[in-house]
Amino acid sequence: MEQLPEPPPPPPTARTRPAGTDRPGLLLLRHRPFALLCGEQIASSVGRQVTTLALALLAVTRLDAGPFGASALMALSYLPGALLSPFAGVLVDRARLRDLTVLLTVLHMLVVGSVPLAAALDGLGLPQLYLVATVSGALTSMLAVALQAALPRVVHSGQLLSANSALTGARTTGQIGGPALGGVLVALTGAPTALLAAGAAYGIEALLLLALPTTLNTPAQPRSSAPESRTAALRAGLDVVRGQQLLRRQVLAGAGFNLGGGAADALFVLYATRDLGLPAWQLGTVYATFSVATVLGVLLAGRFAATIGLARATRICAVVAALAIFLIPGASLVPGFPALLAYQFLFGLAATVWAISMTTTQQLITPPELRGRVAGVLQAALIGTVPVGALGGGALAAWLGNVPVLTGAATVALLAAACLWLP
Structure with missing residues (x-):
């Protein structure tokens, strides 16, 4: 049966070695960039859970969406990831990674914030909810690709298993608290106001990503004299x-x-x-x-x-x-x-x-x-x-x-x- 050997970590340099990872047994959470990623996962997870719950309740209770309408809302939140993720990967390998993650999160905050604004102006409809679910799904999937590419640049290869476990734990914390927070906010203030709280969570996420090291802005794919076509990059x-x-x-x-x-x-x-x-x-x-x-x-x-x-x-x-x-x-x-x-x-x-x-x-x-x-x-x-x-x-x-x-x-x-x- 195949076993996957762990490759040795690359020779550390002043630019690539995360501070403190050369000391055995150092807790990952003491490494500031990784701690920032854990905080980002909590904020992002809370924001997504509140957004999902509030959009579904708005569609069903306020806009009278039927079973197919509710299913379509869920499907639209997944489809962009299926269609755009390969192209997002090309962008991630070529982009300034820290700046890209901040931009995606700020856009997410603005897109979700458009729903309570439309509700306040009495102009909210199902088409807007479908559009918000679609764009939100696209931004979420692009950010997920970017963060998967960022993690190996924050910790050594020998720490990846522990790092992925810790990030999953941070994300789970948000998944536990997010639905409860969303339910309380919807009950007390209504679904549109709950989406303002989701937007605030995305704002916190953007600030945490902005605090990541600037070394992440060095593109992973080196620039060449002959630019690679998008088709070749995907291939x-x-x-x-x-x-x-x-x-x-x-x-x-x-x-x-x-x-x-x-x-x-x-x-x-x-x-x-x-x-x-x-x-x-x-x-x-x-x-x-x-x-x-x-x-x-x-x-x-x-x-x-x-x-x-x-x-x-x-x-x-x-x-x-x-x-x-x-x-x-x-x-x-x-x-x-x-x-x-x-x-x-x-x-x-x-x-x-x-x-x-x-x-x-x-x-x-x-x-x-x-x-x-x-x-x-x-x-x-x-x-x-x-x-x-x-x-x-x-x-x-x-x-x-x-x-x-x-x-x-x-x-x-x-x-x-x-x-x-x-x-």
């Missing part, structure tokens, strides 16, 4: 993915997994409340269990992957996460609440370790000047199937029922995860 990123067996399998497994997972996610709340009859407090507890499992996954990811190897950790956790999805339709045969608790715990734990191991693998085996493009190609492949699965799952469930579609979604996810085990 270079694709060639890395095609040339690395691990990356090829990750694309196939992740895309198929998200196809099935997107269908399951789209039906989960409807199935839990209508078919299983879970009250609101049980549904909230189910989601809280996922957050707890994610935190546990963050704590275990580094040790687990270091013990058995990144490649093997990815394979095992992918299959466990896919098998957990079968507990959703299985909840119709047993007490539903315990079954969904078990699903969220197993899925949250396994999927978190899988995501951390997969991201670290990608960063380790990608040449530095191509990290943006490779991250863009992978992100496009991984998230492009989510809206397809969500819309397809909803349409099939109206015809076949929730349980058969949920079973089929779990089967698709398992077959995709099994691709990682092919000889």
Whole structure:
């Protein structure tokens, strides 16, 4: 079975070596640039959670969007990432990285802030919400590509596994607090005002990114006398993915997994409340269990992957996460609440370790000047199937029922995860 060896860190120089990383055992959070990235992840996650909740509530409660309208809002938030991520990767490798991340975040703040302004002027409509969801999704995906390319320039390669675990933990903190904050703000002040709080979170994120070292403004791809065409630049990123067996399998497994997972996610709340009859407090507890499992996954990811190897950790956790999805339709045969608790715990734990191991693998085996493009190609492949699965799952469930579609979604996810085990 393949093992992914960790390459030795590059020879440190005055420009590339993060301050303090030459001392063994130094806590990553004492390294100022990395601490800034952790703070950015918390602020960004809170902003996205509040934005998602407020936009959905505005569409359903104020603008009378139906089931398809609500699904379309979700799909539009994912589609730009699928379409634009490869081009974002080309931009990231050529751009002044710190300035680019600040610009994307400021634009995000302005775009989200347009909704409460339109509501105050009594001019808010569904087309604007769809446009905001689309642009917000595009900016989020571009920023994600940029930050994946920035991390290996902030910490050494030997620290990437721990760094990705810590960033996932920071992001999880925002995911736990974001929905609660959004719900309280919507209840007290209304959805438009809650979006002002989301805009404030993006403003804090921009300030944290602005404080990153100016060395990140040195483009990863050196300038050449003969400028590379955009087509050639995209092909270079694709060639890395095609040339690395691990990356090829990750694309196939992740895309198929998200196809099935997107269908399951789209039906989960409807199935839990209508078919299983879970009250609101049980549904909230189910989601809280996922957050707890994610935190546990963050704590275990580094040790687990270091013990058995990144490649093997990815394979095992992918299959466990896919098998957990079968507990959703299985909840119709047993007490539903315990079954969904078990699903969220197993899925949250396994999927978190899988995501951390997969991201670290990608960063380790990608040449530095191509990290943006490779991250863009992978992100496009991984998230492009989510809206397809969500819309397809909803349409099939109206015809076949929730349980058969949920079973089929779990089967698709398992077959995709099994691709990682092919000889």
